Amino acid sequence: MTRAVSASLDPEASLDDLEPLLDVIGDARVVGIGESTHHAAEFYRLRHRLLRFLTERCGFTAYVFEAPFTEAHVIDDWVRGGRGDVATISAAGTALGLGDHPEMHAHLTWMRRHNERAERPLRFVGALPVSTGSPLPALTEVERFLRRADPDALPLLTQAIEVAERCDVDSLRAFQLYAELDVSDRDAATAALSRLLARMECMAAHHRCEGRGREHAEATRHLRSAWHLDHFQRDLSGAGLSVGTAELDRYAAETVLDVLAAEPRIVFAMHNTHLRRTPVEHEGSFGLFPAGYHLAEALGDDYVAIAATSISGRAVEGLLTPDGLETQEVPLPPLEPDCIETAFTGDAQLTITTLGPEFGAYQKIRAEGGFMAAPIARAFNAIACVPITTT
Structure with missing residues (x-):
């Protein structure tokens, strides 16, 4: 088991304490970084920090994000030096408010600074075929x-x-x-x-x-x-x-594989439900075949899925109404005996642990204000856990 422990989620902090991740990542060409809820500040900072590490220490050159493919082109243009302010560009190139947060703005601003001096620019690509439901x-x-x-x-x-x-x-x-x-x-x-x-x-x-x-x-x-x-x-x-979301997941996997034809290594950022390597085998879930399932089938060990979760805090849930999508902030429920979060203790700001047979008893992971059932040790290669999420 490999474990990386960090005292900080600050994206600008030293990356040295993430060095154990090199054993997790190996030679993988695609590394997925998930989240158990959208709109959590800590998950934005986590992805920002890991993107820095994977770019600066491992040579990753593309960031495929949970955003609409067509609209995301404006972000790719901006991080390569295009015109506009980051807040406007981030909102225009994402959907469901995922680009509206200062943590995302900091994320993109770092990409733009990196590209100013990089020999090979870091690309931003949208993974999904949908923004607000219109083609x-x-x-x-x-x-x-x-x-x-x-x-x-x-x-x-x-x-x-x-x-x-x-x-x-x-x-x-x-x-x-x-x-x-x-x-x-x-x-x-x-x-x-x-x-x-x-x-x-x-x-x-x-x-x-x-x-x-x-x-x-x-x-x-x-x-x-x-x-x-x-x-x-x-x-x-x-x-x-x-x-x-079978169609969305298939398109996301196709997009990653398309980008992989031109880029050596890719960071893939989507919700944990989309990153998992295993199919969904029960009703009431997000989709039968997640994007991670397709990527694992196509790439094998060249795809590494890191799910992100938290021990406590709050989440955002969505409800489809006649007027569109309404969101609400909810407290996270207490931990349950077979959820993976019970494997994490201590006060570290970030702990990343690889998964193996010893984690076979864990059958749940947080998802929004509840839990998602999954064979955790097979669904993901590693878990990134933070102590608390704020929305």
Whole structure:
């Protein structure tokens, strides 16, 4: 068992006490860093500190974050020296308020400073196909490409845009509006997106020969974002076959693997439920096949999942209402006998422990204001625990 203990969560503190993590990470090409709740200040600082360590000591060159792929491009441009102030850019490039916190602003500001002197810039990439439930931002990027490179395909895109515009609201109410559409309209949008995706993929070689290979690949990734989102909307409306966030998780895994084709090593930041290496085997969970499951299947030991949790504190829970997503702050419940948090004691500001057979009895980990059931020793490679979370 490898254990790293730190007296500080300060992202600017010395990284020397994190050196034991080198044994945890090894030669892994993708390291996932999770969180048991969104909007916790301590998890932002934890990820910031570990991103510094992995970048400065291990040569990681990309940060794939739980943000919408299309919108996150403005953050990638900013951390490479683009214009704008960090608060505005962070809010525009994320979703559900995840970019609204000063801890996230400090995170991105460090990336920008690092890139000013780095031989190889640290990229910021959004992992998800969705921001507020609308595919329009992604379809707008596809339209720009098609107008230049394949105008004959524009009628297919127009069909999809006409349906998307009817669900384009700035909240998760977009999913409810989609569910209220006529079945024929939903089917028309799905067919148009699928046919357009088939055309884009079969013409890849042509666009490469015409010198548009990079632009085509980027437009195809935007289109796949809209395609996955369309199926996710079907799932939520009860018209699909998958369960939970299966489509979002698959897209996130695809994004990581796409980035991995160009970058040597990646830090992958998402909620613990998405990072886990094992499938979900009970009802009422976030999805049957998390992104980490796909990555573990594709990469084996080259994927390391570090779940983050806390012994006590508070969490943020979301509730989907007719007006969108409402959030509330809740106290964390007392620890339960088989939750992994009971394995951590002491007053260290951060403890990271690798998992092995000796942790086989632990079957739960905190998730928002409750617990997520999972075979902890198989679902994650390591646990990062802080004493308290504040929202």
